[in-house]
Amino acid sequence: MNKKFKEGFANIRVSDELERKVLDMTINKEINKKRLPRLVYASVIIIMLGMFSLTLVYAKEIKEFFQNWSSNIVFKNGEKQTIVENGIFKKIPATAKKSGNDSGIEMTENEIEEMLGFKILGYDKATSKKMFYTTGLNNDKTIGRIDIWYPEFIYDNDEKNISMYISMLNENADSGYVYAFQEGLDASGGKDLEKTYNSANLSVKVIMFSNDWSKERLTATFCYDNVLYELIGHNITEEEMINIIENLHL
Amino acid sequence: MDEEYARVFNLFKNDIYRLAFSYTKNYLDADDILQSVFIKLYKNFDKFEDDTSIKKWLTKVTINECKTLFLSAWKRKIFPITDKEENIPINKKQDLDLINTLFQLPKKYRLVLFLFYYEDYKIKEIAEILNVKEATIKTRLSRARSLLKDMLEGGIKNE
Numbered sequence: 001m002n003k004k005f006k007e008g009f010a011n012i013r014v015s016d017e018l019e020r021k022v023l024d025m026t027i028n029k030e031i032n033k034k035r036l037p038r039l040v041y042a043s044v045i046i047i048m049l050g051m052f053s054l055t056l057v058y059a060k061e062i063k064e065f066f067q068n069w070s071s072n073i074v075f076k077n078g079e080k081q082t083i084v085e086n087g088i089f090k091k092i093p094a095t096a097k098k099s100g101n102d103s104g105i106e107m108t109e110n111e112i113e114e115m116l117g118f119k120i121l122g123y124d125k126a127t128s129k130k131m132f133y134t135t136g137l138n139n140d141k142t143i144g145r146i147d148i149w150y151p152e153f154i155y156d157n158d159e160k161n162i163s164m165y166i167s168m169l170n171e172n173a174d175s176g177y178v179y180a181f182q183e184g185l186d187a188s189g190g191k192d193l194e195k196t197y198n199s200a201n202l203s204v205k206v207i208m209f210s211n212d213w214s215k216e217r218l219t220a221t222f223c224y225d226n227v228l229y230e231l232i233g234h235n236i237t238e239e240e241m242i243n244i245i246e247n248l249h250l
Numbered sequence: 251m252d253e254e255y256a257r258v259f260n261l262f263k264n265d266i267y268r269l270a271f272s273y274t275k276n277y278l279d280a281d282d283i284l285q286s287v288f289i290k291l292y293k294n295f296d297k298f299e300d301d302t303s304i305k306k307w308l309t310k311v312t313i314n315e316c317k318t319l320f321l322s323a324w325k326r327k328i329f330p331i332t333d334k335e336e337n338i339p340i341n342k343k344q345d346l347d348l349i350n351t352l353f354q355l356p357k358k359y360r361l362v363l364f365l366f367y368y369e370d371y372k373i374k375e376i377a378e379i380l381n382v383k384e385a386t387i388k389t390r391l392s393r394a395r396s397l398l399k400d401m402l403e404g405g406i407k408n409e
Contacts, residue, residue, distance in 0.1 A: 006368055012264075023259070
């Protein structure tokens with residue numbers, strides 16, 4: 001049977017084009033990065049020497065640079081909307097769980113809140129309490145970033161549902177995580193801005209957008225209490241999405 | 251590290267692609283998932299000790315990516331493989347029957363069959379990858395075999 005399976009899949013394989021694409025985005029990208037002009041290398045060395053010779057005042061400025069974080073979203077027409085400026089890093093307890101390589105830990109909202117020591121937004125009529133908690137670690141192995149995936153936040157049926165992503169940065173998060181938040185966490189392409197409004201319930205700006213490759217998808221994103229929220233709805237109207245947001249609470 | 255990554259990529263690319271395809275039944279989705287998974291691997295590559303741990307990690311992440319994709323209602327509107335036979339250059343009719351039949355099974359059964367028969371994982375390993383109990387995997391495998399047997403001509407041996 002094993003042989004039959006392997007033979008059956010034998011002709012399903014990675015195309016040369018796909019292989020080139022993956023390698024271009026990984027090792028070839030790094031090789032290309034390394035082939036910088038000598039002038040760039042010289043500039044980098046000069047800058048580094050300059051930085052080493054500076055005083056503690058400059059060192060203080062570097063620390064202040066990361067005292068806040070921001071997050072934005074860019075639409076397909078090039079327009080950029082700011083979700084949050086001057087976000088404050090959360091204080092994640094050192095005892096908080098670390099999830100390991102990309103495998104989420106299944107937890108409830110209460111368990112996550114108890115572990116983190118602060119509350120996250122919830123909804124009384126949520127369909128499921130099941131969430132998946134993952135951590136991104138800093139170079140020193142402390143937690144830099146936390147992502148929580150709530151797949152069945154609202155689940156009417158296969159066609160109509162909302163999932164939620166919750167993301168936050170820990171204090172002393174590595175710069176990579178800070179920049180990733182700054183550039184925007186939503187990786188879906190073809191974004192069209194649908195609406196922005198100020199939530200009376202949460203007192204935050206909510207940005208709602210669709211994707212040009214799906215007629216059914218509507219996403220709302222905002223920052224509350226220095227935590228980024230993204231609600232991805234399928235066959236959910238703007239009114240339904242707003243109604244849910246206006247009934248979220250800690 | 252780049253040479254090592256390229257070696258690992260070549261070693262596992264097709265297995266991971268076939269896993270993604272067996273779940274999604276869609277070439278474009280399998281393409282996207284493969285890219286995503288191997289880019290993640292590249293970012294974490296220095297954390298692995300050997301090929302076995304890399305393969306298991308790739309398998310877990312691929313399944314997670316497939317599940318994430320599958321939660322999108324839009325992505326669920328996929329066509330059964332029998333509607334696009336011309337896309338799969340299967341050499342033997344027997345292979346076509348097996349793969350076609352496999353793709354008619356619910357995804358939880360397709361997944362355990364793929365991991366057991368194609369990847370040669372043991373029950374315990376499959377349970378760890380899917381994060382479910384061994385008893386659940388045994389049940390799913392048993393039911394999957396039974397379904398496959400009913401649907402195929404001649405059935406299969408219990409192995």
